[in-house]
Amino acid sequence: MSFRSQAYAALRICYFNGIMPLWRSPLLIGAVFLTPFSFLFFLYVIAPRALFPFGVVGGVLFTALFTGNGMLNDCAYLRLERQLQQVYVASPVRSLTYILGMALSELAFALPAMVLFLGILLVVHPFGALAFAALVGVVLLTWLMACTLGFFVSTLFQQLREIWPLGTLIFSTLSVLPPIFYPATVIPKQWQWVAYLAPSTYAGQLADGVVGLGGGITTSVAFLNTPLFDLVGLGAITLLLAAAATYFARWRER
């Protein structure tokens, strides 16, 4: 199959695995909204008003990050419970095509919540078209990173039961602990660098940066304080995970 056919196949997978079920049971969207909105509501009630925009950006990124949790569960489910991944392995569909198709399905699920959060953000903290485009870019990169991570982790297990709690654990940790919903300045200065251990921190830094919220991590190395570092970091992690997912993953079992 040509490159074009592979790309078409990924879109087709997104259509029947993402858009079709959403269309048939719209209640599924509710599940995506629930957690980030609870967080946001919580912040709205307890945090100073000035921090609220950070919370809204956090909501956007949370939704993007949790596509990884969906990816992890759906891929494991299709492989282990339905034996359907095998049907795609034994076919001209490449592993990357399947991963992309599944990731696009997760994006379809997350899209309504993302749009709403972006709308709220524009209201509480207006910014220009360029910043908006940059923010969308950051969100897409975050989604790719989360989905490659989700797929990779899903392939390490042979039991659905082991996977269910794991996904929530990984992606909650990634989206709640690091400075996603709050500015990094809340963390004592000498400990701020620790946040860089979480891949989601790069996304948070970039997102807050492009919409001009500030509140970023400061370290003694000047380069680490630039958005370029965050971009390179997020991009590198995504590429690394994609490579790991395609090489070590159970596209073909050992």
Add this chain to the structure above:
Amino acid sequence: MAVLEATGVSKVYHGRRGTVHALDGVDLSIPKGQLFAFLGRNGAGKTTFIKVAATLLLPTSGEVRLFGEDVVAHPEAVRPYIALVPQEGRPFFHMTPREHIYEYLRVRGASGESAKARTEEILEAMGLRPFEQEPAYRLSGGVQQRTLVAMILATEAPFLFLDEPTLGMDPFGRRQVWEVIRRATRKGSTVLLTTHYLDEAEQLAEELAVIEGGKILYRGAPEALKSTVKREVRLQFSGGFTRSELGEYGEVIEDRKRLVLLTTRSRVREITERALERGSEITVGPVTLEEAFLELVGRGIEEEE
């Protein structure tokens, strides 16, 4: 010309039960257009072989060539030519049979027109018409299985791997699947299927292999396998005899309330006369593939021990 050529294929698993030789030096060749059946007890290695040949699993050693390409070194060269029904697969719960077939064909690169035509054709042939608009979660188990099989057979892939394709289907459904499988081979596809229904293997397969403990015990036509049984007549009794009484005439198999005796032609008259005296109901017929299988594999197990 052989389209599948396996030489010395082994697969070793290291698990809690120690080392398992799921496949132990399997040599196999399947010619183009053949309908080939794999028989064997649970855990014999059928699925493992299919997974290796269908590029789903790496073997520990050995080589499988499909259409001349090495499945280990060049899986992507093989994959466009194969399709697989996995053992105990299940469809997407929200999609209808029609959508399953059509979408899968499109993902595999078929044009809209050709996918549509093939979808209609297979829905009809597999008796899925009454269910074509139902989402899979509302379908019975057997119809879900038929959906999966239809989806794979519709690809008309040159090599079809069918791991227990008729599992859970009623006798009508099974016959419809058989017909579609036969048609696929007439069109030039080669089929490797596994089944635990020996009547199915007898009806369908041109050739079969019996596998036990990862080794091939027998390879040949179903008729030839039946003729390997030393006792050529099968008598079934309902009451009137004890197991030990029948034991002197040949091999006795206890099949729930009934006793089945495998014996030679020369002794049939004597036994039927005794049965008539006792008023026992008795059925006489040739040995079936099932008995041949039981005897062959039974012998294999004994030799092993």
